[in-house]
Amino acid sequence: MNHQTIFINGRFLGQPVTGTQRYAREIVLALDDLLATGEIDHNRYAFVIVSPVGASDLSGMKHITVRFVGPLRGQAWEQLALPFTSRKGWLLSFCNAGPLLKRRQIVTIHDASVFAYPKAYSFGFRSWYQFALPVLGFTAARILTDSHFSESELIKYCGVSPGKIAVVPLGIDHMNRLHSDCNVFTKHRLGEKPYILAVSSQSPHKNFKRLIQAFGSFRNENVDIVVAGGTNSRVFSDPGFSSDQSNVHFLGYVSDSELRALYERAYCFAYPSLYEGFGLPPLEAMACGCPVVVSDAASLKEVCGAAALYCDPESHEDIADKISSLLADAGLREKLCGTGRSWAAGFRWADTARAIWKETVRMTG
Numbered sequence: 001m002n003h004q005t006i007f008i009n010g011r012f013l014g015q016p017v018t019g020t021q022r023y024a025r026e027i028v029l030a031l032d033d034l035l036a037t038g039e040i041d042h043n044r045y046a047f048v049i050v051s052p053v054g055a056s057d058l059s060g061m062k063h064i065t066v067r068f069v070g071p072l073r074g075q076a077w078e079q080l081a082l083p084f085t086s087r088k089g090w091l092l093s094f095c096n097a098g099p100l101l102k103r104r105q106i107v108t109i110h111d112a113s114v115f116a117y118p119k120a121y122s123f124g125f126r127s128w129y130q131f132a133l134p135v136l137g138f139t140a141a142r143i144l145t146d147s148h149f150s151e152s153e154l155i156k157y158c159g160v161s162p163g164k165i166a167v168v169p170l171g172i173d174h175m176n177r178l179h180s181d182c183n184v185f186t187k188h189r190l191g192e193k194p195y196i197l198a199v200s201s202q203s204p205h206k207n208f209k210r211l212i213q214a215f216g217s218f219r220n221e222n223v224d225i226v227v228a229g230g231t232n233s234r235v236f237s238d239p240g241f242s243s244d245q246s247n248v249h250f251l252g253y254v255s256d257s258e259l260r261a262l263y264e265r266a267y268c269f270a271y272p273s274l275y276e277g278f279g280l281p282p283l284e285a286m287a288c289g290c291p292v293v294v295s296d297a298a299s300l301k302e303v304c305g306a307a308a309l310y311c312d313p314e315s316h317e318d319i320a321d322k323i324s325s326l327l328a329d330a331g332l333r334e335k336l337c338g339t340g341r342s343w344a345a346g347f348r349w350a351d352t353a354r355a356i357w358k359e360t361v362r363m364t365g
C-alpha cells in the first residue's frame with residue numbers, strides 16, 4: 001500500500017520553546033501516539049517533519065520521522081526550501097506561519113495580536129506578520145485557531161472566510177509529565193513568605209505594569225510577587241516597566257520543572273493580560289492546584305470558564321481587589337483550587353491532535 005505523506009513544518013525545532021513552540025511539540029508527540037495506537041493508520045499515512053539543518057530533533061517518536069533540509073535559514077527557508085520539499089504532499093504548519101504560496105496547507109494561527117495590539121511587538125516582527133497572516137488566510141486550504149474569540153479576530157483583521165476556520169482548543173496535560181524542581185526557590189533566594197505568581201513573556205499586552213501597580217496598592221509586606229518569563233527584543237517591544245520594590249522578584253526564564261514548583265507553592269496566580277488568543281498559563285496553574293485571578297478580556301473567559309476569579313485588566317485597583325479577596329478568604333481559595341483542577345483536566349493534547357487530524361482527513365480525503 002502506498003503511503004500518503006503528510007509533511008509538518010518543523011521550523012519550530014530550531015526556535016526557543018515558548019507557547020507557540022510548545023503547542024507544535026505537543027501536537028507532534030500526540031499525533032505520534034495516535035499512530036502508535038492505530039487511531040491513525042500508519043500503513044496508510046506517513047508523517048515527515050521537515051526542519052532546517054542544525055535544528056534539534058524531537059526525541060521519543062516512534063512513527064514520525066524528521067528530515068533536515070538546508071542550507072537556508074529563517075523566513076527564506078520557510079518560504080523556499082520548505083514548499084519545495086513538501087511539494088508532493090500536504091503540509092501542517094502549527095506556529096502562525098508557513099509558505100505563503102502553498103495551497104495544500106493547514107495552518108494554525110493562534111491569534112491576531114499583531115493587529116489588535118501592535119505596540120507589543122517589534123517593528124520587523126509585526127510588519128511581517130501583518131502582511132503574512134492575511135495572505136495565509138487566503139492561500140491556505142484550512143486555518144485552525146485556538147478559541148472562538150480568535151476565530152472572530154481572524155475574520156475581522158485578516159479577512160479569513162468563516163467557513164475556512166476550525167476552532168481547536170489546546171491541551172494542558174504536559175504538566176502531568178513534569179517533576180517539580182524545588183531548587184528554584186534557593187536559586188532565586190525566595191523565602192518562606194507566601195507569593196503571588198505571574199508567568200509569561202514580558203510583553204506590554206501581558207499587562208504586568210498594572211499588576212505591579214496593583215501589588216503596590218495593597219502594600220502587603222508579608223506577601224511577595226514573583227514574575228517568571230523572559231524577553232525577546234526581536235519579537236516584543238520594550239515592556240516599559242520595572243520595579244524597585246524589595247518584595248517583587250523578576251526571575252527571567254525558568255525551566256518547565258521549576259515552573260511547576262512555582263505554580264504548586266504559589267498562593268495564587270495572576271494573569272491580567274489585555275489580549276490572549278487562548279492563554280495556557282492560567283490552565284497550567286489550575287492543573288497544579290493554584291487558584292487563578294485572570295483578566296476578563298479577550299478569550300480568557302472562554303478558556304477559564306467558572307474556574308477563575310476575574311478582574312478588569314484596565315484597573316489596577318480591581319486587580320488588587322481580586323488578589324486581596326483571595327488573600328483574605330481561605331475558603332474561596334480552596335474552592336478555586338478544586339474547581340481549577342477539574343476544569344484543567346478537560347484540556348488534553350490527545351483531543352487537540354484528534355481534532356487536527358479530523359480536519360486533515362477532511363481536507364486531504
